[in-house]
Amino acid sequence: MFKRVLICTDFTDSLQRLANFVPDLAKGGMEHIVFFHNVPLMTSREIPCADEEKMSQARKVLAIAESNVPAGTTVEIEITSGRASENIVRAVKKYKPDIMFSGMPTRSALNEKLFGSTTLEIADKVDVPILIMRPQLVSTYRETELSQRCQHLFEYLLLPYDGSDSAKMLASSIKAKIQSDPEGALETCLLCWVVDGGGRLSRNNPEKAAQANLNEVKAELSGMGTEIETEVRMGSPLEEIMKSGEMHDISAIAVCSGKSGNLLKLTVPSFTTSMLRACWHPIIHFPHG
Secondary structure (H helix, E strand, O other): OOOEEEEEOOOOOOHHHHHHHHHHHHHOOOOEEEEEEEEOOEOOOOOOEOOHHHHHHHHHHHHHHHOOOOOOOEEEEEEEEOOHHHHHHHHHHHHOOOEEEEEOOOOOHHHHHHHOOHHHHHHOOOOOOEEEEOHHHHOOOOHHHHHHHHHOOOOEEEEEOOOOHHHHHHHHHHHHHHHHOOOOOOOEEEEEEEEOOOOOOOOOOHHHHHHHHHHHHHHHHOOOOOEEEEEEEEOOHHHHHHHHHHHOOOOEEEEEOOOOOOOOOOOOOOHHHHHHHHOOOOEEEEOOO
16 A cells, blocks of 8 residues: 655654564555655754764664565665654655654643644655554554554554535545555455534434445445455544544544644644544554645
8 A cells, every 4th residue: 555655753752663674564565665864953063064973873873774674675775864754855856755754742732832842844845655553552562563553554543524525535545545555464454434413414313324335435445355344433532543543443544624624723723633643553644636
């Protein structure tokens, strides 16, 4: 499903650990893997310049990725210096990945505003999906656990679906990925509609109307080798999606922000933004086309 990956790590997100698991990433279907790290410019001098020592140290940390590369797999390491978000955007243009990996700790909207978030900043600038993993979890996995995680990152996706334009775009993106790689790793896709009393559905029987909508989407996604499941829940969308993720054996939750939604805005309520801040499951953020 995702063969070309760009793994961005700042060494505080624990994603540098993935350099030890290239064979497992290959088993998960990844064929071209780039490990990226950015070193801030030295500012102690009058003219900011690259910190060559730290860049060399960073390359040594990631060099393990090149020591055990399976046949048919390519591994590259790129160390840059400067503004991280700008250099990551350049790396996306250079390597043209199918997906980008990034770490993002759970945090409040206020902390996000005060301290910023490279992941959220990048999400508004690149046109590739971003797999967001929680550093708090990645750092605690034992080697055997992380090995299994790398092999099964994209086997079972949970798609929140409510009939909105963003939800339709998300389903369309997943369909395109399945069609482009029918033998890929996506085994199961769960479409979950949470009825929260909104006006999209018939008020007489909203659960039945939601299921009817899901059945139509299921029909569009079926027949391409991926098992499509559906589920209707009642309650708060954010809470119920996270409960669904706990009940089912999912690999990640897929989301898509609105066409005009800036993920960094605090004034506009957003299911996607709330999910990115609160959920502990890996999240794949798909850009709006």
